[in-house]
Amino acid sequence: MTIKEQQDAIISDFEMFTDWMDKYEYIIQLGKDLPIIEEQYKTDDNLIRGCQSKVWLHADYKDGKLFFSADSDALITKGLVSLVIQALNGQPAKDIAEAELYFIEKIGLRSHLSPTRSNGLLAMIKQIKLYAVAYQLKSSQN
Incomplete structure (x- = not known):
């Protein structure tokens, strides 16, 4: 599935819920x-800066595509990183770097997050895009 198709699937999943408490339960x-990040990757290098909670994110590059694993010490934050990974996992680095993540707005997430959670979500997306750009540059040098 493309990033667009993944985002459309996420939007479709959220359309099943009318109440925001149900949506939060689904995010949790x-x-x-979310498949847990291997303990060896729970390092300061993999901590996302800008998140109030601790969030670890690791990227693997295989066959021209990026695969992510993550963990968080907060359930809702873990759900948020899971959503972002769901949209971008297994995609080419170039596509991830250029992706516009419209599902966040479409499911109403941006307006239902506290400012600190919203900043954390943006920090997660920024880190994933930085990984994508770095792997893009690395692969173009080979």
Whole structure:
């Protein structure tokens, strides 16, 4: 699936819920279902700066595509990083670097997050895009 298709699937999933408490429960469940980052990657280098909670994000580059694993010490934050990973995981670095993540606005997430959580979400996206740019440059030099 493309990034657009993944985002459209996320939007479709959220359309099933009319109440924001149900949406939060779903986000928390996504966090619980997120494959845990290997303990060796829970380092300061993989901590996302700008998040109030601790969020670790690791990227692997295989066959021209980026694969992410993550963890957080806060359930809702873990769910948020899970959503972003769901939209971008397994995609080419160039596509990730250029992606516009419209699903955040479409599911109403931006207006339902506290300013600190919203900043944390932006920091996660920024870090993923930085990984994508770095891997793009690295692969163009090979």
